[in-house]
Amino acid sequence: MKETPAVTIPTIAINESCETPEWALLQQQLIGMLNDAASEFVQRYVMADGTLLWRSSWPGMDGSDDPYEGFMNLALLYVLGGKSELYDDARKVWDGITWQWTEYGQIHREFDAYYDWMHHGEGYLFFYFLGLANPDSLKDRQRARRFAGFYTGEDAEADNYDPVHKLIRSPITGSRGPRFTMTEEDWMTHRGILDNYLAPFEDLKGIDITTGKCPWSDDNVYKEIIDKMNQRMAKGDVPLNLNATSLIAHAYMYSGDQSLMSWLEEYVGAWRDRAKQNDGIMPDNVGLNGEIGEYNDGKWWGGYYGWRWSHGFFTIIEPVTNAVMNAVLMTGNMSWLDMARQQLDINWNLRQKKDGYYVVPHKHFDSGWTDFKRPNPVYPIYLWTVSMDEQDVERFDRMDPEPVYTEIEIPTVSGRNPNTGKETKHYIANTVPWFQYIRGMDPTYPERILRANCELVRIQLEKMRSPEGDPRNWVSDGFSLEDLSSIHKWQEMCPVYPEGLLQLTMGAPMHISHGGLQHARVRYFDATVQRPGLPPGLSALVEQLTDTQVTLRLVNTDQQNDKAVIIQAGGFREHQFEQVMKVDEQGAIQSTHDVFSEWLRVDLGKGAGTRLTITMRRYVNRPSYETPWSRGDETRLIDGRTDN
Structure with missing residues (x-):
């Protein structure tokens, strides 16, 4: 600086x-391992100009979020105290990826041309970390203002926001504006993966939604899905778009522009009002006229990444949680948290008892609530880190979290935890154990998480150095599932995971992976x-x-x-x-x-x-x-x- x-x-x-305690020595050991691993990671996958050794072409709208995710922790580790070269590497790689995916066709004006805020949220974490790393960067300040303008109505080309109805005009948005008509080419990179996902509609010809799978790779089914998406999902707002509030808050922290705060309060407030209109339940689709269920026969369920999507409640509560945390950050008004609490409470009140435990619904079909399973306890923790309110502790305790959340996780060399199936692709795994530590319930946590993180670095380096980690094996312009899945390789190989280091030093859990800012005490x-x-x-x-x-x-x-x-x-x-x-x-x-x-x-x-x-x-x-x-x-x- x-x-x-x-x-x-x-x-x-x-x-x-x-006397130097063990946790202090382990922190220094982990930082040293992460520094060395980061250098080896960059050397293995990044060309001298910051681009990545990969394909000559990449189709569809998906793509840039994955390489950004793969390298974003270079900037985060620098913010925590990693070596100074990390910032230069992060800067070079961000610019290289941005240029490369512009050439592929996914990025326009340095921002995704169009995609959803599940993936925007993932990818632009890298951009947010750069703000923490160096607020003096004129390039990043300029970008932050321009990117925010894509969603506040200031940019004529990216006409994503309707200030009259207070809505983002499509689930698919970006620097080219709302994508009201999707094509088969847009989704082609997902087809094989989505074969194992729940059908997005209940009335697809010949598809039994109760199987939990849908053959997107079948050309006839695929065409029908795209047609129905354009009819029912491509226009209007969805809760997932609340992740855009992090982009607005990011720009605000550079400028202090009060119009950005006003936009955030207006937009988050509009979703709060929609839930109120819907008996407290957050609807998952709002038409261009502001009507709930406008293109969905009046149903409040059935929207893009909504209650009937594979992720269900997860993609309702997560963007709501991000949005209310951002609202408190910008305004200091704790009452915004009630918007997320209401969704957690309604979901809890629908609980059932199964095998001695409470389960809650994660989806809503035309037949009613379904997909009952144990609740994810991390969202009350995120709210508590902001509120410090005992009511959020009570929301956590009533869930009686299962061991999958309470035990420290380490994936295997395959990249997946053998008990949970959780990938290193989104490795934020130990929020609950940290919470139990900070409540005074586990004094051994600092040493245990630091050792676990050191082991994770070792495992990831072993995988990265293996033939599977050789980027020359990924250079293919084919369209098989294996060829297309190479887009995730940098995430799968990344050895830079500073979760425990961040929790212990900053007094907070790691950010929510789909677009949350890195809040800290x-x-x-x-x-x-x-x-x-x-x-x-x-x-x-x-x-x-x-x-x-x-x-x-x-x-x-x-x-x-x-x-x-x-x-x-x-x-x-x-x-x-x-x-x-x-x-x-x-x-x-x-x-x-x-x-x-x-x-x-x-x-x-x-x-x-x-x-x-x-x-x-x-x-x-x-x-x-x-x-x-x-x-x-x-x-x-x-x-x-x-x-x-």
Whole structure:
């Protein structure tokens, strides 16, 4: 980052030496492994110009989200304190992928030409992480403003938003605007995969929806699906589009533009009102006139990625959760969380008892609620990290989570966990174990998750170095299922998974993988070199969280050098520190210092360590990507020529 006059930051000094705990050493081991693995990953798959060794052509609308996902953790690891070269690699790869998929035809004006917000959400996590990595990038600030304009109604070419009816005009949107008519070519890369998915309609000829499968690879069935999608799904709004709020919040954190906040409140509020009109249940399809079920015989179910789609409730509650967390971040108004709570409560009230456990419906067919199974307990956790409200803890506890969620996960070398089938493709697996730790229920979690993450890096490197990981074996322009599935290879081979490191240092779960911003209670900057992340050799552990406090341990594992770290109140500077107390192992206060700032500097001597309890007011500052040295509001944007 450029060096600018520093703001005045309250500072405390820690010179008391401490015995280095195991978790602190394991953090340094993991960071070292991740740094080395990231370099090997880039060397294996990235050309000198940032492009990827792959096919000469790629059809359909799918595509760019997968390579972006494969490499996005380069930027995230840099933000956590990974080596400085990671930022340059991340920058090069993002630009390379953007250019390459523009040439393939999926990207236009540096953004996906058209696709849904399940996949936009996945891919643009990389873009959001770059904001955390370097808010001074004029390119990224300019892109953020332009991309937001695709969804606020400011861009004539990308006419995605209807401000009169307060809706995004199609489930398929992007830099070319709404895609009201999909083609068989748009979906061709998915056909083989979707053979194993639930049929999107109940009235497809000759298809028994109760089998849970639908032969998209059958040409006649495929044509009928595309026709029905264009009739019933291609026009109007769906809850999945709420993931676009992260793109708007991202732009807001560069600029502070109040019109972006107004848009978010208007759009999220419109979906809140639609649920209210529908007896509290979030409808999954709204027509261009704002009517629920407008193209679906008046049914509130049956929309794109909605209640009758394979994912069901998952693709209702997840974008709603992302949206309400973004709304609280931008406005400080906790009442937005009620919109997600209402959906969780309605779903819970429909529960049944099966084999001694409660199960809840995940789908709604014409015949009623169906697909009853154990609930996913992570969504109350995400709400709790924002609210710190006991009611969200109660929502978690009532679910009685099954072991698949409570046990620390490590996939096998095949890339799948043998018990859950979960892939490294979306490896955010240990939210519940972290939550139990932060509630004081598992003091062994820090060491266990760090060891597990080290093992995951080892497994992924073994897979990446194998013949399966050789990118020369993926270079094919065929259209078999195996040829087309190579789009996921970078995700499957990626060894850069810092989940435990992020949880323990930032005091938060990892982002929701389909488009959630990386919320956090604290983040760090290396004060000596003025860059994001923990200084090398400094380990951090968030031990406790309350509405008004965070308890944090800092340990300088370096016996030869002092360290200087700046702690930020919130992942986006949205909180405010008030006082910091040095406490001993028994929790007794040794000294108290006033802070009253969004930043606190801690200078640690060689081998020094401390436990700090910091009081804070949450959601009182405008969220921003600004750093202690970089004031984003001083950076001008470029206004290009306008043809008259």
